[in-house]
Amino acid sequence: MLKLKVNDIDVEIEEGLTVLQACEKAGVEIPRFCYHEKLSIAGNCRMCLVEMEKSPKPIASCAMPAADGMVIKTNTPKIEKSRKGVMEFLLANHPLDCPVCDQGGECDLQDQSMFYGIDKSRFKENKRAVPDKNMGPLIRTQMTRCIHCTRCIRFATEIAGVPELGAIGRGEDMQITTYLEKSIQSELSGNVIDLCPVGALTSKPYVFEARPWELKKTESIDVMDAVGSNIRVDTYDWEVKRVLPIINEDINEEWISDKTRYACDGLLNQRLDTPFIKYNGKFEKASWEEVFKIIKSKIENTSKDKIAGFVGDLSNMESSYIFKEFFDRTLDSSNYESRSSNYYVDNSERENYIFNSSIKGIEDAGLIFLIGANPRFEATILNARIRKSFLNNNTKIISLNDVGDLTYSYEKLDGQTKTIVDIFQGRNDLSKKIISTKKPLIILGESFFKIESAKYIFDLIKNYLKKNNKISSEWNSLNKLTSDAATVGSLDLNIINHNENMFDGLNNHKYEIIYLLGQDDLKFSKKDEFIIYQGSHGDKGAEIADIILPSSAYTEQNGYFTNLEGKLQKSYKASYPPGEAKEDWQIINELAEFMNNRKLFNDKDELESSMFNFINLKRENKNLQKSNIEINNSFKNEKLLVDYKSYYFSNVIARASKTMLDCHNSKIGVKRTGTYG
Structure with a gap:
């Protein structure tokens, strides 16, 4: 451990830390533009200058390794003057367009010029102008505002692994560019917007949408993949305007994928806002009572082994659990599945x-x-x-x-x-x-x-x-x-059929009623099946449905999700569903009451407590039911084909998003979909 003094405060730190980190440990705030904890040290903005004993000049604290016995001063008149000089240089070419800049209200340059800046400039020369660059459908550029902190270059090279951003020219002629002016070929490119300390790189889909102080902020969980990134959902008048990352070192650090950040415009498109019934091949609007009556009549006149249920990829655990309970208790059937195709899974451990x-x-x-x-x-x-x-x-x-x-x-x-x-x-x-x-x-x-x-x-x-x-x-x-996002949670809840291969039953048209809870990825040809689709978007599942029950998207209901490493996290309600749409658990609860004159659960709290009891019992009981289906346990040599969903169209929200379509079109030259041998 190293001992040093910062503004007469004794600090003890580990070896290998910088003077800036030592100052932060002492509770002293050091201004910076180029320094970022997750990126390599550039030391080129010089805003973090501090005074060190026996040093004739101020030092850049971000690039100076801390040493034993150092005496650091961060608030002397000399340092204040140095910082004002640095800020004057930074603002020499920066345009005064804060009123029309999307970074306004959350801009590091704005904040630090207020605190450390000077009220007038001695520069009389004309400001330079830099042409804007094309960085694809996600990043809007106004490079005249750029202060050359190089955070975006370091992120692209080090974290994203796409060394497409770089600097050309020297001194005042230096420019940040993608060299060939093309879309950045990375699924993490949107993070440069959060990293940019000024308004040089802003969000293209969010341009001129809202100011930060007008937005309601809700901490939540991402469902675009199974990682469970921690996010903040910003809404304006119940409309989701943007999604930003929340720092969680165990899961997503402080990054999110472009799909997580930008698919949110799909929450507004193709939404189901009222129940529908299909008559003569056409959908007609109906009331909740009408659709419940038809479902009740159909179920009562169908043998229970001819009814099947499938849970989709974005369903929260409460919805999946009440769906399972509806089949177990109301229909007395275990014909439910959470997989969309017949792949091997053993959830006994x-x-x-x-x-x-x-x-x-x-x-x-x-x-x-x-x-x-x-x-x-x-x-x-x-x-x-x-x-x-x-x-x-x-x-x-x-x-x-x-x-x-x-x-x-x-x-x-x-x-x-x-x-x-x-x-x-x-x-x-x-x-x-x-x-x-x-x-x-x-x-x-x-x-x-x-x-x-x-x-x-x-x-x-x-x-x-x-x-x-x-x-x-x-x-x-x-x-x-x-x-x-829903896979691990569904397996924790045992939503898998151990007794029969339901996919064979689907293809052989065994089932007369199929209930799809947000399930849009089933591949089967419909014959005479009566299909009930409960979901938020008019997608593949709704196309083949006979009855549509409109439900909430993940930002419109509280719900638990378990990520791929088995960590349980809660997604919080940030907005409201459109029209007559209801929360998933509520629809199934009301349907059960309509059929049996008795709700499955009195309220959401009772549902949650029952669900957690089930999960705890399952974990304690090691002798879980094993699959009765005959699974091939012999070896056959074959070529393993790596097949996965198209990245930008992987779920109903992404498929409804115009931004995801633009991303797909801009990166069509890169091999993103298909099968790898």
Whole structure:
């Protein structure tokens, strides 16, 4: 530990910290523009000047390593004069357009010029003008405002892994540009807007929409993927205007993906706001009572084994649980599923379907082996952690398949399932590497669970890791990379059919009534089935429905989600659903009351407490029901194909978003969809 003095306050800090961090530990605020905790040190704005004993000139505190016995002063007349001089230089070319700048109200330059600036300028020269750059459909540029802090360049190069931003020219002629003026080919590009301390890079879809002080701010959870990034939803008059990240070092640090940030305009488009009934191939508006009457009549005249229910990818856990209870208690049936296709899953033990090493644990990994996964498009924020581990620790990364650019170098294998078997039977060079690495990470993507030998190979991998002490209380190397927000929560709630293959039943037209709770990804050809669709958007599920029950989107109801590492988090209500739409749990509760004259739960609190009791009992009871369905437990050599949803159209909200369409069109030259062999 190092001991030093900051403004006559004794401070003790770890070795390796900078003077700026030491000052912060002493409770002294140091102004800065270029310095950021998550980026490399540039030391080029000079706003963080402090005085150090025995130093003839002020020092840049962000770039100076702290040393034992240093005596630092941050508030002397000399430092105040230096900071005013720096601010005068920064404002020499900065346009005075704060009233029309989207950064107004949350601008570092505005705040610091008020506190540390000077009331007049000695510069009489004309201000420079810099042409605006095209950075794609997400980032609006006004480069005349740029103060050359280079945060955006460092973020693109270090965190996002796309070295497309850089500086050309020198001195006053320096410009930040994408060189070839093209859209930034990254799923994290929107973060440069948060990083920019001035209004040079602002949000294109949000331009001139609102001022920060007019917005209602709600802390919530993202559902665009299974990572569960912490977000803030900003609403104006109950309309979601923007989504921003909240710092959570364990999950998303302070970044969010572009889909998380910009798909929110899809909450306004294609919304279902009233119940519909299909007559002669056309939808007609109806009342809640009318649709409930038809559903009740249909269910009463149908055998219970001919009724099936499917839960979708954005459903919160309360909705999924009450849906399960509706089938168990009201319909006396267990024909419910949370999967959208027939892939292998064993939810008898929680470690079989979560990311056991944790997202933060990726930074401790010595070796990462990707099997049937493309983390860049399936879990963008998790991919950023893998890149961080690769850069900081020089972690060895191996992928069974060539899955294109993942923003870091990795070794590619041949994509054959026989290779996996050889590795986990100790017949491959990689077998020894896995054993000798203290903390290896095996990441199984959803594509892996779709292969014919999934059960055989999964059991083989798990047994091999257990035998070699890679699954223990300290470290668990076995990780499943889930891509949908509702998947882990639904498996925790046991929403999976252990008795029959419901997908065969779908394709063989066994079911007469199919109830879809936000499920839009089922692939089957409709024949005579009566389909009830409950959801927020007029998407694929609504197209084939006979009755539509309009419900709330994730920003319009409180609800729990469990992320891919098994962490339970709550999403909070930020706005209200349109028209007659209701919350998911409420619709099912009212339907149960209409059918049985008795609600399933008296209120939301009772529902939540019942749900948590179920989860706790499931975790205590280790002898869970195993699947009765005959699963292929033999090995068949095949090529593992990495297949995943189109990144910008992965769910109903994204598909309804105009911004996501623009992103897809701007990046059409990059291989983003399809199957990798």
